[in-house]
Amino acid sequence: GAVVSQHPSWVICKSGTSVKIECRSLDFQATTMFWYRQFPKQSLMLMATSNEGSKATYEQGVEKDKFLINHASLTLSTLTVTSAHPEDSSFYICSARDRVRGRNTEAFFGQGTRLTVV
Amino acid sequence: SQQGEEDPQALSIQEGENATMNCSYKTSINNLQWYRQNSGRGLVHLILIRSNEREKHSGRLRVTLDTSKKSSSLLITASRAADTASYFCATDAGAGKSTFGDGTTLTVKP
Numbered sequence: 001g002a003v004v005s006q007h008p009s010w011v012i013c014k015s016g017t018s019v020k021i022e023c024r025s026l027d028f029q030a031t032t033m034f035w036y037r038q039f040p041k042q043s044l045m046l047m048a049t050s051n052e053g054s055k056a057t058y059e060q061g062v063e064k065d066k067f068l069i070n071h072a073s074l075t076l077s078t079l080t081v082t083s084a085h086p087e088d089s090s091f092y093i094c095s096a097r098d099r100v101r102g103r104n105t106e107a108f109f110g111q112g113t114r115l116t117v118v
Numbered sequence: 119s120q121q122g123e124e125d126p127q128a129l130s131i132q133e134g135e136n137a138t139m140n141c142s143y144k145t146s147i148n149n150l151q152w153y154r155q156n157s158g159r160g161l162v163h164l165i166l167i168r169s170n171e172r173e174k175h176s177g178r179l180r181v182t183l184d185t186s187k188k189s190s191s192l193l194i195t196a197s198r199a200a201d202t203a204s205y206f207c208a209t210d211a212g213a214g215k216s217t218f219g220d221g222t223t224l225t226v227k228p
Contacts, residue, residue, distance in 0.1 A: 006160075032214050034214065034215050034216070036216075036218075042220075043206060043218045043219065043220050043221050044161075044206070044208075044216075044218045045218075046215055046216070046217070049213075049215055091158070093160060093161065095216065097214045106149075106151055106163055106166045107151075107210070107214060107215075107216055108163070109153075109160060109161045109163070110160065111159070111160035112159070112160040112161075114158065
């Protein structure tokens with residue numbers, strides 16, 4: 001089956017530093033990828049839609065200057081948490097859908113990244 | 119706000135019993151998916167059901183979809199301790215992005 005690889009799986013960083021998370025579709029191309037955030041014991045909330053070759057679309061309340069998204073190729077999207085603070089500590093997970101298989105197929109999720117800001 | 123609501127929020131059963139979780143949503147959908155998440159881990163895709171389907175089976179899992187009521191259910195039969203996890207429904211209106219329900223935490227006691 002289709003695989004989405006997310007890296008790193010966990011990261012601890014100091015307050016004020018930036019962290020980059022990568023999301024790769026390994027055996028399919030994804031024009032669009034999605035980034036979600038999950039706080040402890042809560043559901044997943046969509047943060048932004050990453051569009052290959054163009055600007056990301058952010059959900060209401062998500063700071064685009066804080067969470068930089070780059071989708072430079074059909075198989076890679078990156079999320080950079082800039083000037084991280086402890087309240088950014090969360091589980092970040094990406095998803096992608098195979099653009100060839102089409103609209104009515106499942107999205108494939110990465111394994112997630114646990115970010116802890118100290 | 120989340121589109122989906124799941125009920126119950128938490129469910130505790132004995133091994134061998136069946137577990138039923140329900141999901142309701144608010145807008146029209148293209149498909150609905152169920153996922154499992156073990157504590158602190160990523161999502162495991164269980165089943166996708168399309169808007170023109172009413173029921174799907176996969177092993178011990180049975181999913182129903184009622185688009186007139188905007189609801190879905192996930193039934194796990196003959197539960198096992200290893201089924202202990204959080205279960206989420208996620209709806210896709212066709213753009214590829216998923217809107218998740220609040221989740222049901224299932225505990226299966228050995």
